[in-house]
Amino acid sequence: MPTYTVGRTNTESTDPWADAAKNFLRSPSYADQYMQQANMAVEESQRPVGRPLGYDGNMDAISERDLLAGVLTGEGGSLEDMQYITDVINNRVASGSYPGDLRGVILQPGHFSALNGVTGHAGGEGGNTHWQRPSKQAYSVADAFFDGTIGGSTRGALNYYQPELSNPEWGGDHFYRLPGSSHVFGHAK
Numbered sequence: 001m002p003t004y005t006v007g008r009t010n011t012e013s014t015d016p017w018a019d020a021a022k023n024f025l026r027s028p029s030y031a032d033q034y035m036q037q038a039n040m041a042v043e044e045s046q047r048p049v050g051r052p053l054g055y056d057g058n059m060d061a062i063s064e065r066d067l068l069a070g071v072l073t074g075e076g077g078s079l080e081d082m083q084y085i086t087d088v089i090n091n092r093v094a095s096g097s098y099p100g101d102l103r104g105v106i107l108q109p110g111h112f113s114a115l116n117g118v119t120g121h122a123g124g125e126g127g128n129t130h131w132q133r134p135s136k137q138a139y140s141v142a143d144a145f146f147d148g149t150i151g152g153s154t155r156g157a158l159n160y161y162q163p164e165l166s167n168p169e170w171g172g173d174h175f176y177r178l179p180g181s182s183h184v185f186g187h188a189k
Contacts, residue, residue: 053100064102069134071106074114080180084142087154088185090145095158154178157185 045149062070068086076082092105099105107117134142144150160183161168161175170188177184180187183187 060103065139065142065146066134067103067106068145069138070115072138072141073134075112076138076141077182078180079137079141080178081183082138083144084152084154084157084178084181084185085160086141086145087105087151088157088160090151091154091156091158096133097158154185157187159188160185 068089071089072082072085075085089102089105093100093102099108107115107119110116143148159170159175161171162183163171164182168188171184171186172189174189175184175186
């Protein structure tokens with residue numbers, strides 16, 4: 001097993017799993033070593049899981065289904081949020097203002113904070129949940145997207161954010177909340 005230099009990123013944290021997630025850096029063995037150095041017993045059933053299908057740090061090796069489900073897990077929350085976010089992604093693909101394909105839209109630096117650790121935006125800071133295994137619910141929403149049974153629910157929105165967590169300069173009063181969502185949707189100014 002390779003040896004990594006690890007340390008706590010936040011000495012005030014009381015959640016060693018959150019610290020392990022912050023230090024995960026695409027390698028389950030890194031998280032294992034971190035937990036061992038933190039004098040924590042790491043049971044196989046509790047250890048953080050990596051990306052499915054042999055993710056090795058190359059996002060091009062991940063299928064579009066896995067990529068979409070992964071971003072929905074990191075960005076979403078509720079089923080409604082995942083559905084709305086999928087619609088925003090679809091709106092971007094169709095808009096002509098963003099890359100014309102799903103992978104290009106999702107991997108644009110700075111567009112999904114859950115992927116900042118992959119795209120390098122903001123020095124990798126942000127949600128950085130790209131290492132999480134997508135949830136079953138996220139896969140269901142991704143499958144509905146690919147089946148064409150989801151979409152059109154955000155009134156053409158190209159942007160969203162969660163006002164309880166961020167207040168981007170491009171946001172504002174022109175964004176609207178949709179039923180069941182913790183995010184607001186609209187068009188960036």
